[in-house]
Amino acid sequence: MAGKTMFNKIWDSHIVDDPEGEPTLLYVDLHLVHEVTSPQAFEGLRLANRKVRRPDLTIATVDHNVPTTDRDKPIDDPISKQQVDTLAENVEEFDITFYGVHSPEQGIVHVIGPQQGYTQPGKIIVCGDSHTATHGAFGAMAIPLGTSQVEHVLATQCLLQEKPKTMEIRINGELPNGVSAKDVILGIIGKIGVDGGTGYAIEYTGDVIKNLPMEGRMTICNMSIEAGARVGMVAPDETTFEWLKGRPQVPQGDDFEQITKEWALLASDSDAEYDKVVEIDATELEPYITWGTNPGQVLSVKDSIPDPESFDNAEEKESAERALEYMALEPETPLVEIEVDRVFIGSCTNSRITDLRDAAEIIKGYKVSPKVNAMVVPGSTLVKWQAEKEGLDQIFIDSGFEWREAGCSMCLGMNPDILEPHERCASTSNRNFEGRQGKDGRTHLVSPQMAAAAAIEGHFVDVRDWKLNN
Amino acid sequence: MDSFDNHKGIVTPLDRSNVDTDQIIPAEYLKRVERTGFGPFLFNDWRKLPNGKPDPDFVLNQSFYDIGTILVARRNFGSGSSREHAVWALMNHGFKAIVASSFAEIFHKNSFENGLVPVILPDEHISTILDRAAAQPGYQLFIDLNNCEVSDDHGLHVPFVLHQDPSTHDFRRNTLLNGLDSIGLTLQQETKIDAYEKNVRHD
Numbered sequence: 001m002a003g004k005t006m007f008n009k010i011w012d013s014h015i016v017d018d019p020e021g022e023p024t025l026l027y028v029d030l031h032l033v034h035e036v037t038s039p040q041a042f043e044g045l046r047l048a049n050r051k052v053r054r055p056d057l058t059i060a061t062v063d064h065n066v067p068t069t070d071r072d073k074p075i076d077d078p079i080s081k082q083q084v085d086t087l088a089e090n091v092e093e094f095d096i097t098f099y100g101v102h103s104p105e106q107g108i109v110h111v112i113g114p115q116q117g118y119t120q121p122g123k124i125i126v127c128g129d130s131h132t133a134t135h136g137a138f139g140a141m142a143i144p145l146g147t148s149q150v151e152h153v154l155a156t157q158c159l160l161q162e163k164p165k166t167m168e169i170r171i172n173g174e175l176p177n178g179v180s181a182k183d184v185i186l187g188i189i190g191k192i193g194v195d196g197g198t199g200y201a202i203e204y205t206g207d208v209i210k211n212l213p214m215e216g217r218m219t220i221c222n223m224s225i226e227a228g229a230r231v232g233m234v235a236p237d238e239t240t241f242e243w244l245k246g247r248p249q250v251p252q253g254d255d256f257e258q259i260t261k262e263w264a265l266l267a268s269d270s271d272a273e274y275d276k277v278v279e280i281d282a283t284e285l286e287p288y289i290t291w292g293t294n295p296g297q298v299l300s301v302k303d304s305i306p307d308p309e310s311f312d313n314a315e316e317k318e319s320a321e322r323a324l325e326y327m328a329l330e331p332e333t334p335l336v337e338i339e340v341d342r343v344f345i346g347s348c349t350n351s352r353i354t355d356l357r358d359a360a361e362i363i364k365g366y367k368v369s370p371k372v373n374a375m376v377v378p379g380s381t382l383v384k385w386q387a388e389k390e391g392l393d394q395i396f397i398d399s400g401f402e403w404r405e406a407g408c409s410m411c412l413g414m415n416p417d418i419l420e421p422h423e424r425c426a427s428t429s430n431r432n433f434e435g436r437q438g439k440d441g442r443t444h445l446v447s448p449q450m451a452a453a454a455a456i457e458g459h460f461v462d463v464r465d466w467k468l469n470n
Numbered sequence: 471m472d473s474f475d476n477h478k479g480i481v482t483p484l485d486r487s488n489v490d491t492d493q494i495i496p497a498e499y500l501k502r503v504e505r506t507g508f509g510p511f512l513f514n515d516w517r518k519l520p521n522g523k524p525d526p527d528f529v530l531n532q533s534f535y536d537i538g539t540i541l542v543a544r545r546n547f548g549s550g551s552s553r554e555h556a557v558w559a560l561m562n563h564g565f566k567a568i569v570a571s572s573f574a575e576i577f578h579k580n581s582f583e584n585g586l587v588p589v590i591l592p593d594e595h596i597s598t599i600l601d602r603a604a605a606q607p608g609y610q611l612f613i614d615l616n617n618c619e620v621s622d623d624h625g626l627h628v629p630f631v632l633h634q635d636p637s638t639h640d641f642r643r644n645t646l647l648n649g650l651d652s653i654g655l656t657l658q659q660e661t662k663i664d665a666y667e668k669n670v671r672h673d
């Protein structure tokens with residue numbers, strides 16, 4: 001019999017009930033809650049007179065709506081404030097651990113789960129947010145939910161789930177200079193398409209993944225949903241254990257030694273079979289930029305805007321035409337000639353300490369182009385403090401970047417950080433959908449290095465040619 | 471959750487693929503703490519011209535399509551954010567079913583949870599329906615959920631699936647037909663959950 005994939009090991013060890021012809025009932029080890037997708041779920045519990053089954057396995061924070069400046073003042077927008085206040089009331093009523101806006105542990109839910117060590121290998125982790133797969137970087141099975149399922153997990157600590165198929169994406173070789181984890185995942189989405197992963201749980205493997213730090217693995221798993229997959233994961237290894245060691249929620253001392261032995265067994269067996277395998281040669285990867293209005297509309301920095309006529313498929317052609325109209329771009333324009341008005345470094349994809357270090361290295365000794373408004377929004381308050389300890393904030397501020405408080409910020413434009421209509425942004429976030437960063441705003445997804453360089457030059461540049469000024 | 475048996479309704483054709491949930495309901499309108507009141511903001515940004523006036527070319531601004539109860543689009547409908555608000559907005563507006571050649575997974579799940587019927591048809595039939603709806607405003611489809619068939623008055627009569635996974639297809643159909651409360655169902659398994667916590671987790 002063939003060996004087992006990591007996905008199947010975790011799946012099998014969480015089965016509570018598996019009736020024929022029905023979805024499987026799985027036990028959830030950790031439920032992360034935020035203010036946008038939870039109010040209706042708590043209300044549902046109240047109406048049905050139900051309790052939270054395991055408040056001890058549930059943690060909450062505020063991230064989507066919170067302001068990134070002037071935290072001492074009340075939130076201006078009354079409806080945002082209501083959502084944030086509603087969560088504060090709900091966690092009180094249902095007795096859930098809460099990292100509120102003034103807590104040092106506050107931050108984007110997918111940044112603070114790992115940071116506090118709640119995210120651990122082998123767990124089933126859920127959250128009412130599509131980027132939950134981020135936690136899969138630790139060898140967890142992390143599944144995004146809608147609000148009804150949030151309510152289901154709150155009430156039962158279980159999830160009803162059809163079993164997805166498994167896909168291995170193996171990235172062989174070594175990453176070329178200037179090509180980051182963000183480029184790996186943008187390259188993958190460009191290759192398999194925005195629904196290439198639909199119905200699959202992806203496991204990322206290969207030398208590139210083994211050599212990446214945890215932050216890079218999180219960046220890759222994070223954007224699994226942009227390829228259509230709800231689950232993205234990486235086998236836990238020494239890098240994982242080292243990263244987790246000493247974090248507040250992780251067992252300490254001998255218990256840690258013991259648990260790492262169990263975690264090490266989670267990796268897929270060498271003879272495990274996947275339903276589908278995609279191989280990628282890392283040496284062919286380049287820095288990428290999205291040119292359209294979905295993450296699959298992506299090209300190498302060396303390329304030019306495609307001519308919609310060049311697509312043979314009528315649907316793709318039409319979608320390219322629409323995208324170019326929305327993005328106000330002409331076919332054949334070299335991507336490096338596209339000028340930007342705004343630069344956003346942040347979001348659950350690229351707001352961790354290594355992302356900030358990578359961006360700071362590029363901009364050190366340079367000034368942001370006078371035409372550009374650039375900002376950095378760290379993923380959590382602790383990331384912010386760490387960066388300040390390392391002096392990164394000063395590098396950003398000296399170059400002319402705004403240095404903000406932690407949150408989702410301009411990734412989705414629910415707080416005041418939004419693009420003005422027709423502004424063009426180089427963004428390290430994960431979605432370039434129409435209006436994602438503000439109505440009629442134009443988003444190009446890039447790595448932190450590429451965003452940083454674009455801020456300095458005022459247009460995209462190939463970061464492989466960048467001269468450091470340190 | 472209301473139950474759904476069969477439904478005859480006017481088609482609203484949305485001839486696009488990869489319709490993402492940021493379009494269905496933009497982030498700005500997600501701040502309500504209720505499940506209702508999202509209907510007016512459905513496709514808010516697509517409905518409006520840059521000057522804020524309604525875009526007469528957008529289907530939901532055309533009175534004969536705006537009254538539709540069956541939205542028809544192409545592949546990967548509902549991609550992007552997990553916001554269930556997208557399903558609520560569609561239902562608040564009056565849609566009972568979405569017909570597409572494929573659905574993004576989280577949206578698909580959210581539809582079942584709320585009783586919005588996700589009808590999956592092959593591309594060729596989607597094209598036929600979109601063409602007919604574009605040619606004749608008021609064009610209607612008949613969705614028979616018991617038998618999982620879609621038909622119209624012009625000879626279209628085809629089977630559909632609700633879920634790509636054939637092993638749970640009937641289960642999903644019955645959930646829609648009976649309007650079952652999945653939390654209530656799971657709570658019937660409480661002894662198994664207790665046993666899992668005790669024997670496997672050692673809590």
Ligand code: SF4
Pocket residue numbers: 063064108109110129131347348349407408411412429430
């Ligand atoms: S940073 Fe963006 S993608 Fe990530 S959780 Fe926040 S809004 Fe969602």
